[in-house]
Amino acid sequence: MEPDKESPPLDPPKNDPRRGEGRREIERLRVDRVGLGQLVVMLVAGMVLSVAAISVAVVRSFALGANPSPILTVHIGPWTTYVSEQMPVAALVIVALAGMAGVAAAAVSLEVGTTLLLSLNPRRRSLAAYRRVRDESQASLEPVRVTVVIPAHNEEDTLPATLEGLENQTRRPDRTIVVADNSTDRTVEIAREHGVEVFETVSNWKKKAGALNQALSVILSDKGPSDAILLMDADTVLSPRFIEVAACGLDEDPELAAVGARFSGAEGHGMIGQFQRNEFLRYSAQISARRGRVFVLTGTATMFRADALLDIAAARGVYIPGQSGQVYDTAALTEDNEITLALKSLGGEMISPDECGDVTEIMPTWRALWVQRQRWQRGALENLSQYGVTASTVRYWGQQFGIGYGVVALNSSIAFMVITAISVDAWIWFPFWMAVTAMFVIERTITVWHGGWRARLLSVVLIPEICYAVFLQAVFVKCLFDITLQRTAKWGHAGEVSKP
Amino acid sequence: MTYIVASILLPQSTLTSPWFIVFAAFVGVNTIIYMGLTLSKLIPWPRQAQPQRVRTLLGVGARDDAAEPIVPRVSRETPAESGVHDIAGAFGWLGGVVLLLSSVFAFLGRGNLSDFLAMGIGLVFLTIAQVISRTKMPTRRATWLWALSVSALAVAIALNASQGGLERLGYLLVLAVVVGAVSFTWPSFVFATVFLLGSYVGLGARMTSVFNPAWIAPAIAAAIAGALLLVVRRRSLSILKDVDRLENQLGSTDVLTGALTRQGLITLGPSVRRAAQRTSQSVFVMIVDIDDLASANRNYGMGYGDDLLRTVAEAIRTAARDADLLGRWSGDEFAVIGMGAEDSIKALSERIPRIIGESPLTLGKTPLRVNIGTAIGSPENHVEVLVEQALDDLRRVAGSAGEVETA
Numbered sequence: 001m002e003p004d005k006e007s008p009p010l011d012p013p014k015n016d017p018r019r020g021e022g023r024r025e026i027e028r029l030r031v032d033r034v035g036l037g038q039l040v041v042m043l044v045a046g047m048v049l050s051v052a053a054i055s056v057a058v059v060r061s062f063a064l065g066a067n068p069s070p071i072l073t074v075h076i077g078p079w080t081t082y083v084s085e086q087m088p089v090a091a092l093v094i095v096a097l098a099g100m101a102g103v104a105a106a107a108v109s110l111e112v113g114t115t116l117l118l119s120l121n122p123r124r125r126s127l128a129a130y131r132r133v134r135d136e137s138q139a140s141l142e143p144v145r146v147t148v149v150i151p152a153h154n155e156e157d158t159l160p161a162t163l164e165g166l167e168n169q170t171r172r173p174d175r176t177i178v179v180a181d182n183s184t185d186r187t188v189e190i191a192r193e194h195g196v197e198v199f200e201t202v203s204n205w206k207k208k209a210g211a212l213n214q215a216l217s218v219i220l221s222d223k224g225p226s227d228a229i230l231l232m233d234a235d236t237v238l239s240p241r242f243i244e245v246a247a248c249g250l251d252e253d254p255e256l257a258a259v260g261a262r263f264s265g266a267e268g269h270g271m272i273g274q275f276q277r278n279e280f281l282r283y284s285a286q287i288s289a290r291r292g293r294v295f296v297l298t299g300t301a302t303m304f305r306a307d308a309l310l311d312i313a314a315a316r317g318v319y320i321p322g323q324s325g326q327v328y329d330t331a332a333l334t335e336d337n338e339i340t341l342a343l344k345s346l347g348g349e350m351i352s353p354d355e356c357g358d359v360t361e362i363m364p365t366w367r368a369l370w371v372q373r374q375r376w377q378r379g380a381l382e383n384l385s386q387y388g389v390t391a392s393t394v395r396y397w398g399q400q401f402g403i404g405y406g407v408v409a410l411n412s413s414i415a416f417m418v419i420t421a422i423s424v425d426a427w428i429w430f431p432f433w434m435a436v437t438a439m440f441v442i443e444r445t446i447t448v449w450h451g452g453w454r455a456r457l458l459s460v461v462l463i464p465e466i467c468y469a470v471f472l473q474a475v476f477v478k479c480l481f482d483i484t485l486q487r488t489a490k491w492g493h494a495g496e497v498s499k500p
Numbered sequence: 501m502t503y504i505v506a507s508i509l510l511p512q513s514t515l516t517s518p519w520f521i522v523f524a525a526f527v528g529v530n531t532i533i534y535m536g537l538t539l540s541k542l543i544p545w546p547r548q549a550q551p552q553r554v555r556t557l558l559g560v561g562a563r564d565d566a567a568e569p570i571v572p573r574v575s576r577e578t579p580a581e582s583g584v585h586d587i588a589g590a591f592g593w594l595g596g597v598v599l600l601l602s603s604v605f606a607f608l609g610r611g612n613l614s615d616f617l618a619m620g621i622g623l624v625f626l627t628i629a630q631v632i633s634r635t636k637m638p639t640r641r642a643t644w645l646w647a648l649s650v651s652a653l654a655v656a657i658a659l660n661a662s663q664g665g666l667e668r669l670g671y672l673l674v675l676a677v678v679v680g681a682v683s684f685t686w687p688s689f690v691f692a693t694v695f696l697l698g699s700y701v702g703l704g705a706r707m708t709s710v711f712n713p714a715w716i717a718p719a720i721a722a723a724i725a726g727a728l729l730l731v732v733r734r735r736s737l738s739i740l741k742d743v744d745r746l747e748n749q750l751g752s753t754d755v756l757t758g759a760l761t762r763q764g765l766i767t768l769g770p771s772v773r774r775a776a777q778r779t780s781q782s783v784f785v786m787i788v789d790i791d792d793l794a795s796a797n798r799n800y801g802m803g804y805g806d807d808l809l810r811t812v813a814e815a816i817r818t819a820a821r822d823a824d825l826l827g828r829w830s831g832d833e834f835a836v837i838g839m840g841a842e843d844s845i846k847a848l849s850e851r852i853p854r855i856i857g858e859s860p861l862t863l864g865k866t867p868l869r870v871n872i873g874t875a876i877g878s879p880e881n882h883v884e885v886l887v888e889q890a891l892d893d894l895r896r897v898a899g900s901a902g903e904v905e906t907a
Contacts, residue, residue: 051533052526054529055523055525055526055528055529056525058528059521059522090607090615094603096528097603099533100532100539101536101539103532103535104537104543105540107537108540108543115549170804170861170862170863172860172862241804244860244861247860253550255550255551289541289542289543289544289545290545291544293545293548349548349551351548409527409530412523412527413530413531416523416527419520420515423515424515435620436531439535443542446631446634449635
């Protein structure tokens with residue numbers, strides 16, 4: 001659909017046939033909640049069955065277990081130990097390596113392919129017709145103006161550090177606005193002391209998304225194509241080049257819609273803190289290898305082109321779920337995940353460069369972590385069920401399915417090790433399998449190398465991190481369980497804001 | 501077997517029961533899937549394509565001019581960094597070749613232990629490639645790592661070849677081609693190639709017990725193939741490095757800022773003097789020094805310091821007249837040589853800070869500032885003399901500015 005170039009309408013036409021069609025499309029794609037839980041469970045069960053069938057075939061065709069290999073007795077000084085030279089036959093190893101390469105190639109090409117497909121059909125351009133009339137030819141030559149918007153709900157402890165982080169930027173924002181949402185502490189005064197503007201929400205009970213909608217409806221009203229909005233949390237400190245690099249990216253690529261942060265965890269809180277920091281480090285390393293292809297435009301800090309936000313507001317209720325005219329969908333549990341899906345569905349290009357990092361608060365207790373992850377997980381699944389299976393969401397469905405399958409895979413390998421351990425007569429070393437395990441450990445350690453010796457130590461001993469992985473899987477299982485039983489989801493503890 | 505028959509909970513026979521073997525295979529297949537996914541997280545992906553570029557390539561959708569980048573893209577990679585990427589690439593290539601060759605050997609043979617060892621070495625090399633590119637390892641350390649790894653690999657293969665079949669010498673030949681192509685760029689590593697080719701010829705001669713020229717022909721072919729690959733490489737990967745070196749040798753333009761180098765200023769300075777003599781004007785030299793560039797480099801990285809230098813050079817270029825020469829005298833000092841008296845110096849020294857002040861770059865909380873020193877003389881003076889006077893003036897100005905700040 002080509003935009004009407006001569007006279008773009010000031011408001012979306014009320015009787016636009018596309019509107020009704022889009023609604024029906026959304027209705028059709030909406031999977032009911034029970035169905036969603038069952039869908040994931042069925043997919044996982046199907047995968048388990050097919051892998052089991054492959055396993056049986058492998059055992060038959062390679063006659064595994066027919067000839068147990070001899071066990072050598074090795075004397076090292078006064079000690080005696082047993083070593084087994086057992087390892088798979090060469091052909092099996094070749095098949096396994098080919099399988100590995102196949103899985104990797106499939107994963108990469110699926111995503112690169114869908115991104116290419118999406119860039120062919122940028123729905124966002126057709127939405128330009130809904131925007132106000134502007135002299136775009138002149139405006140697009142200017143470098144972007146950056147407006148920072150910080151939603152804050154009782155953040156007097158962390159807000160000063162956040163604002164000082166902005167002052168230390170290599171390129172300063174042109175305007176900073178703190179959105180004080182139902183704050184009962186000194187948030188407003190602190191913001192004023194730092195000389196930034198304050199926007200106070202009026203009777204907002206829709207959490208962060210509601211506060212941002214109120215503020216953005218005012219802020220976006222005078223924004224043009226060369227405006228960028230940096231939405232960031234009040235407990236987040238940006239890396240010093242964030243604004244400079246993100247603004248430069250928006251200047252250089254006119255189609256770039258958003259630049260997201262790579263978050264890392266703040267120091268402190270001992271082992272539970274280190275678990276989360278390691279998790280974030282690996283996530284960041286993965287984004288690096290993917291050349292900035294970002295999964296979620298994190299709520300901790302993301303710079304949007306103002307036009308992209310206007311497009312989202314215009315497309316809500318037509319192409320994407322939500323209420324027309326609102327930037328954020330207030331029904332979503334994780335509004336940053338939801339806005340990422342919204343932008344992707346509209347064909348928006350997004351990136352997360354190496355220089356754009358931020359440091360954000362981590363969960364201090366297991367209880368808080370449980371609640372936070374419960375919300376992320378539940379939010380991700382619910383958002384997906386709203387958007388349905390499309391080219392832009394297929395990788396996210398794959399991710400959820402991967403987590404579900406991971407539950408089976410990790411726990412069965414743990415069971416395998418436990419059964420082996422309690423059945424052997426004596427401790428036997430298997431050099432081949434030790435080498436395979438060492439590869440795991442090396443990979444896990446390299447990916448957190450930047451985190452310092454604590455991160456490396458936690459990663460080298462492996463077992464605590466496996467326990468942490470099991471904890472995260474428990475969150476997923478609980479979440480599926482809740483969805484299936486149609487329990488209502490809670491936002492989480494007050495003041496906690498969203499990350500993916 | 502003499503070990504004690506006393507398992508902890510389940511009988512040892514559990515481990516050989518059919519269901520357990522299927523279960524083990526199940527875990528194995530899962531592990532392969534997991535490793536494949538992990539691999540997809542580690543291998544470098546292709547750069548994200550600009551949607552407009554994709555549409556243009558595939559001929560889909562109308563071309564729009566707005567999608568053309570307004571600001572010309574400047575490569576942020578310095579030659580030193582690209583050198584590190586070369587080494588990482590070299591490790592990646594070598595690791596890939598070793599992995600592929602050893603897989604082929606393992607498939608043809610019956611899975612010799614040394615083949616799996618070689619596969620392991622290939623994987624280790626791939627890992628090293630990742631580490632170098634991720635940690636931004638210093639070039640010197642990376643090149644040493646490369647030299648040692650290649651030498652160790654050559655020794656391992658030579659030992660293996662002297663015990664195993666003749667076909668294993670093929671390893672050495674293929675490695676010689678790859679290593680040759682990569683190493684020739686760094687003169688100190690030519691020895692690695694010579695070493696590989698030498699051991700290839702030597703081992704071939706020793707294993708067939710006769711000196712057979714048939715071993716030497718492939719070695720020469722390998723050397724030629726290596727040289728050909730080198731030519732291809734130089735045209736693509738290290739083009740930046742070559743441009744940099746060439747420009748510096750010619751001594752005219754500073755690659756980073758586009759200003760003249762010191763050598764360029766000294767070479768072109770007399771032309772300004774001659775022009776001044778003809779029109780009987782005086783010659784002035786102005787030195788513009790960036791305040792606290794070292795702290796910018798320290799706090800925000802060398803890349804940011806480079807951006808500052810570029811910005812300041814651009815600002816001076818905008819402020820100066822077309823006939824003025826702009827050069828980079830030293831690390832953070834720019835020199836402008838031009839014709840004119842006090843009034844033109846005054847106008848210029850007011851314009852430069854104003855234009856710099858308009859740029860969005862800062863040094864954190866303090867704005868970006870420059871100190872300016874000037875000198876005027878008759879056209880008979882040598883440019884270097886005027887520059888010395890201007891530097892003295894600069895030190896005086898910077899000194900008094902420091903006093904004001906501390907006061």
